[in-house]
Amino acid sequence: MAGLSDQQIRIARSAREYVAEFGEPPSMRDLAAAVGLSSASTVAYHLRRMREHGLAVETRGRPSSRCPHCGH
Template sequence: MTLTDRQIRILRVSREWVAEHGEAEAPSMRELAQAAGLASPSTVSYQLRRMREQGVAVETRGRPSGRCPHCGR
């Protein structure tokens, strides 16, 4: 699995967001775009789709990651 710099930034921002706000308050696409310094939520959506294809799930508000909420798998 090879992530681009942009995808790594989205993943890092998402993890930092959850660490700060708690797992119950995942970021929205708009919040992820703003925090990662990206132009629009559609850019985040595209990158998240590509990441899911590689098996990397990033949880956003309104879209479950598919991971177990207890163990993270």
């Protein structure tokens, strides 16, 4: 996970653990709580930056018209 911050690595690990435990992707709020952030928008920021580094983390919630791979 080269190029990612410690926070982004924790988000990726938390998402992977959540899927293993519950069988579905976490919500932004689930991820925020898991890594100790108070805002889901901060998680969204980190997820965008992670996509730029080639790591897409799937989340549950409101569907988006954006491509999950490139963000466009």
